[in-house]
Amino acid sequence: MLEIKNLHASLEEEGKEILKGVNLTVEAGKVHAIMGPNGSGKSTLSYVLSGKGGYEVTDGSATLAGVDLLSMEAEERAAAGLFLAFQYPVEIPGVGNMTFLRTAVNAQRKARGEEEMDAATFLKEVRAKAKDLKIDAEMLKRPVNMGFSGGEKKRNEILQMAMLEPKMCILDETDSGLDVDAMKLVADGVNALRSPDRGFLVITHYQRLLDHIVPDVVHIMARGQIIKTGGPDLALEVERNGYADILAEVA
């Protein structure tokens, strides 16, 4: 589904290289997790894949279902089926949550040559999905993420994901800031979306999320590279011993 080969990316302004040859393949139907020390480049990888400005790709490639991601605009990547749940969802005053989400859903459909979702169907679906995630209907009337608590913002990301039905979901620390119950809700939301034709890349620091969203593969990222790949046990090892051993092993 997602195929990343030797991806190198630098900060446009400073020229500093952050991603130093990332290799990673997420198959359809699988959940891959990425763990790694702070500053190792996990968020940068998610931004470069989703088309955020300010980074320059200097080498390598990234494709989604065989389509070159890197040559597309951010919105085209979204329409192609890529979704990023942000580590820090952005607050946008003056833009209504619902208006935004409906515009997004229909813009993607339009880009794919599909029929737009009518207002009634949209409303019905959002309400049902928001209810599953225990997102208050009143909250949806507010501007995008305005006045949302940290946990509410993360749940709102999952709601957007559920509405947009992407092929490939990248979740950047969606568990951080969530209380135990909210974590369960978010995990249920993600698990409900698991399907044979959808891939997941879950960035996290903690095993506890992976208790709920059980990964097929776990990667360790450090200094801009995937330095180790293993099964779910690898996350347990990190939880117990930290990164020191793994870093020493590959040094």
Next chain:
Amino acid sequence: MGLPQAKLTATEARLASLAMPVQAGWTRPLREAALTRVQDLGLPGRRDEYWRFTRPDELISAAPVPAAVLPPAENATFEDIDRLRLVFVDGVFDPEASDDPALAGLEITRLAEAEAQDIPWAADLYGVLESRGQSPVPRPLAALNTAFATDGVLIRATGKVEKPVNLVYRHCDETSDAILHHLIRVEPGADLTVLETGPAAARFNKVMEVDVADGGAFHHVRSQGRDHDRRAATHIFARLGEESIFKSFTLTMNGAMTRNEVVIELTGDEGVAHVAGACMGDGSFHHDDTVFITHDAVNCESRQVFKKVLRKGATGVFQGKILVKEGAQKTDGYQISQSLLLDEEANFLAKPELEIYADDVACSHGSTSGAIDEDALFYLRSRGVPKAEAQDMMVLSFLAEAIEEIESQAVRDEVVASLAAWLERHRR
């Protein structure tokens, strides 16, 4: 005391191009007095501090710069709102195109006809608030208007008027130079909404004097458009009584040169005055909002919310002042002026001022200018919203605080729709 030579020459040249209406009745002495004010003050010049950011040349020249006439309806037209329309074509009232002005709780008289009648409230208002507004800052273009206005309407609201009165300004003549003067009196407890729409003329000088009595409410929404070359200098002078409400919102899209001055005096306790504006400027666009609010009573609230979106060399100006007089305790004054610069050629010049002579007041002001937030833009795009649409969403989001000042949902919707349409047409 003589005027500087350049100012004197310019003033004389302009005055030579104007004549008072021959039929002027009771306004005659008021017009003569206003003419004296113009002669004493002289018309605005480039050296004047109050005109530091806006060149007055095209607003005071003997003849207007011609302005191409565009087909109507770029700005909000309030077409879906049940309203009473009074139509002016290039500054001349058009009774055929207008609605029958008979409406409960309302007296409407055309200025050109009122001059022959005995209308005491109007005689007490014409040029009165304008002349009070000449101090501490002179506003000679308003005095010029009082002296030479060719027409206008006198509106007196005596109760809750259920329909808004819509002054519709059509522009048909490329060289029209219109001078209109409106008088509005809102009697105690009365409630009136006035809408203004249209480009009006190649050059438009308009004064609106609004006297809101105790417990009265006046709502004003205008949509200045659409012709790109048009020029306008407008003044609103308002005097507010006890527990009265004054709310004014202006949408400006296009226009080569606009100077909108609003001068408000809160003279009764617990009065509320809100002035807001949203403007979209593209290219050779210069827009100046100059606001002066005087608090001269206890427990009054004033709000100024001005937002400007500028690109491709457009210039926005904001000069806003809150003056709190001695004894005007418990004043709540708020002022914000912001600009969203869509590229590096756009300019925003702001001069926010507070002058406070009372000790128990809460006044705040802020002025900012910046570009579209890149992180927010990326967030929208990452969900599939195309760049141009995402930018438009950000623009509307920026303007929201000003638009929210409009109370009527229907009017607000029209304003938003016309902004969205403008944005779509102006996509790069």
